[in-house]
Amino acid sequence: MAEYLQLLISGLATGAIYALAAIGFTLLWQTSQTINFAQGEFVMLPAFFALVAMKTLGLPFSLAALLAITMTMLLLGVAFKKIIVDPLIKQGVLPLVISTIAVALLLKDGVKEFYSAEAQPFPAILSDKAEAFLGIKISPAQLGVLGVAFATIAALQWFLGGTRTGRQMQATAQNPTVARILGVPVERMVLLTFLINAALAAIASLLISPVYLVKFSNGETLGLVAFVAAIVGGFNQVRGAIAGGLLVGVIDNFAGYLMPAYRQALPLALLVVIILFRPQGLLGRREERTV
Amino acid sequence: MSRGLAAALVLIALAILAAAPLGLGRYDTYILTLWLVTAVAALGVNLIVGYAGQETLAQAAFLGIGAFTTAIMTKAGVPFAVAFLASGLFAFVVGLLIGFPALRVQKHYLAFVTLAFSVFVWLLIRNEEWLTGGVMGIKDIERPSLFGLRLRSAQNFYWFVLAITALLTFAMWWLVRSPWGRAFMALRENPVRAESIGVSVRGYKLLAFAIGSAYGGLAGALYAPLVEFIDPAPFALGPSLLFLLMVVVGGAGSFLGPFIGAAIAVLLPEYLRFAQSYYLLIYALLVIVMMAFCPTGIVGLAKRLYAARRGKPAPAQEMKPLALGEAQP
Numbered sequence: 001m002a003e004y005l006q007l008l009i010s011g012l013a014t015g016a017i018y019a020l021a022a023i024g025f026t027l028l029w030q031t032s033q034t035i036n037f038a039q040g041e042f043v044m045l046p047a048f049f050a051l052v053a054m055k056t057l058g059l060p061f062s063l064a065a066l067l068a069i070t071m072t073m074l075l076l077g078v079a080f081k082k083i084i085v086d087p088l089i090k091q092g093v094l095p096l097v098i099s100t101i102a103v104a105l106l107l108k109d110g111v112k113e114f115y116s117a118e119a120q121p122f123p124a125i126l127s128d129k130a131e132a133f134l135g136i137k138i139s140p141a142q143l144g145v146l147g148v149a150f151a152t153i154a155a156l157q158w159f160l161g162g163t164r165t166g167r168q169m170q171a172t173a174q175n176p177t178v179a180r181i182l183g184v185p186v187e188r189m190v191l192l193t194f195l196i197n198a199a200l201a202a203i204a205s206l207l208i209s210p211v212y213l214v215k216f217s218n219g220e221t222l223g224l225v226a227f228v229a230a231i232v233g234g235f236n237q238v239r240g241a242i243a244g245g246l247l248v249g250v251i252d253n254f255a256g257y258l259m260p261a262y263r264q265a266l267p268l269a270l271l272v273v274i275i276l277f278r279p280q281g282l283l284g285r286r287e288e289r290t291v
Numbered sequence: 292m293s294r295g296l297a298a299a300l301v302l303i304a305l306a307i308l309a310a311a312p313l314g315l316g317r318y319d320t321y322i323l324t325l326w327l328v329t330a331v332a333a334l335g336v337n338l339i340v341g342y343a344g345q346e347t348l349a350q351a352a353f354l355g356i357g358a359f360t361t362a363i364m365t366k367a368g369v370p371f372a373v374a375f376l377a378s379g380l381f382a383f384v385v386g387l388l389i390g391f392p393a394l395r396v397q398k399h400y401l402a403f404v405t406l407a408f409s410v411f412v413w414l415l416i417r418n419e420e421w422l423t424g425g426v427m428g429i430k431d432i433e434r435p436s437l438f439g440l441r442l443r444s445a446q447n448f449y450w451f452v453l454a455i456t457a458l459l460t461f462a463m464w465w466l467v468r469s470p471w472g473r474a475f476m477a478l479r480e481n482p483v484r485a486e487s488i489g490v491s492v493r494g495y496k497l498l499a500f501a502i503g504s505a506y507g508g509l510a511g512a513l514y515a516p517l518v519e520f521i522d523p524a525p526f527a528l529g530p531s532l533l534f535l536l537m538v539v540v541g542g543a544g545s546f547l548g549p550f551i552g553a554a555i556a557v558l559l560p561e562y563l564r565f566a567q568s569y570y571l572l573i574y575a576l577l578v579i580v581m582m583a584f585c586p587t588g589i590v591g592l593a594k595r596l597y598a599a600r601r602g603k604p605a606p607a608q609e610m611k612p613l614a615l616g617e618a619q620p
Contacts, residue, residue, distance in 0.1 A: 087583045093399075094340075095582040098539050101348075101578075102536060102579050105529075231403060261414070267407040268408055271403060275396055276395075
């Protein structure tokens with residue numbers, strides 16, 4: 001029993017990280033029709049920024065983390081929007097989708113060629129030595145991940161629902177034309193979405209890196225998990241991405257325990273089950289078919 | 292272009308391709324054969340992406356399904372012809388099975404499902420050692436013989452693959468020009484209208500995906516005896532993404548596109564050795580630039596240049612950027 005509770009808690013901890021990546025993915029899809037197939041690489045890259053900052057520049061972790069988040073927001077937020085998305089969305093959704101796949105390859109191989117093909121250890125701020133707590137073993141690192149991830153999600157929820165800018169962003173996501181008529185600065189909101197996505201990816205990256213090592217190919221699995229979390233939760237809802245992320249994280253952890261060889265097959269199984277029985281996702285609203 | 296001229300051009304191209312290995316060594320002939328095999332799989336991707344407006348991220352997985360089916364069957368003593376057809380049929384059925392749920396939902400779900408499927412197939416090949424040999428793979432796959440003629444040599448096998456490629460290309464040509472093919476294009480250009488005149492959008496998309504995947508399986512059946520040793524690596528997610536990109540670079544929705552795309556993906560890294568380690572980076576950049584300025588790929592670019600030189604605007608149909616994928620915005 002205690003064993004399963006432990007699996008549940010560590011599942012929630014990884015799930016919270018998946019949720020961050022899934023929320024960013026959902027926000028981008030909703031506000032800018034950008035189906036970002038490079039989302040996994042977006043989570044892979046920031047850890048390398050932090051590594052460079054610590055190893056080459058000799059910065060302490062806190063500054064390195066801050067630098068990594070800033071770099072990510074500039075590069076994978078602003079530059080990604082201006083250089084990739086803006087010119088390509090004019091050509092249509094498919095060229096854009098293909099380009100994000102190319103971006104994924106570019107980031108992955110760029111890191112492999114110019115940094116390292118080997119998995120890099122990433123310093124842990126909190127110890128991952130589990131301590132018994134009411135009979136359940138939890139490590140400070142897990143608690144830290146849970147704390148930071150949930151604080152980020154709560155802050156985002158507050159921002160989206162509780163501030164004027166946040167509500168303008170939601171309006172942009174739901175109906176850009178009407179939002180524009182109502183005086184919402186749609187362009188600025190879209191840019192803000194890209195910045196938020198990059199920040200979420202960077203935070204997810206810093207949280208997950210002490211758990212898995214930092215490797216150029218990490219994006220493949222992370223991306224797939226983020227897509228599945230978004231779809232399972234219902235991709236038209238931020239709440240959906242949170243629920244989807246947590247659920248995928250928990251199931252993933254149990255699968256890793258019960259059938260380790262086929263752990264990575266889980267996304268396919270989950271996708272098929274969801275599509276067959278609840279295509280709009282667990283929390284999603286049914287969208288009217290445009291055909 | 293008149294029908295007769297087109298037929299003559301096809302015959303000339305075939306003659307050149309048939310004569311090509313005469314002046315080439317063993318290794319170059321092997322690379323040329325690999326190009327043909329890649330082109331067969333790319334033809335399938337082109338049907339799915341270029342004609343039906345869907346995205347597949349699992350063509351290498353279907354290649355793997357075909358390669359392992361053929362390797363296992365021929366090792367068990369089944370004739371190659373049977374194994375070849377079984378590979379295509381198996382990929383077709385699997386295509387139906389994963390396409391059916393994915394195409395129930397709109398948007399880009401097929402891309403996500405094929406992405407997950409690709410990971411799953413790779414795991415299967417790696418883990419089920421009793422069947423696939425796991426990471427050790429399957430060694431010493433026999434090349435088939437034809438009417439008692441051994442196809443062991445690189446040249447003979449090249450001609451064999453060329454003949455099959457020509458047949459499959461002709462079949463695809465027939466398919467996209469048949470009423471079926473017109474239905475594919477109708478649903479790409481205007482799904483609402485297609486549906487209103489009685490084209491079953493979902494049924495045709497599913498069929499296009501399954502046939503395209505079957506081409507992947509058939510290419511795999513040729514790949515296994517070509518390389519004579521298969522392991523999980525060439526059937527992973529990366530190669531699947533590359534298949535999609537090569538078709539788009541070549542020109543999705545045009546008939547020559549897959550051949551040109553496959554040539555760039557197979558021949559260039561072989562002959563541009565200096566660029567080998569940066570090959571993928573250059574390729575990815577090329578794709579992005581291409582998508583931004585000429586989403587119809589190299590074929591579209593060539594048509595545009597040709598039209599510009601003759602001082603005529605290109606036909607409107609060709610100038611239109613590839614409007615795939617946003618069948619449903």
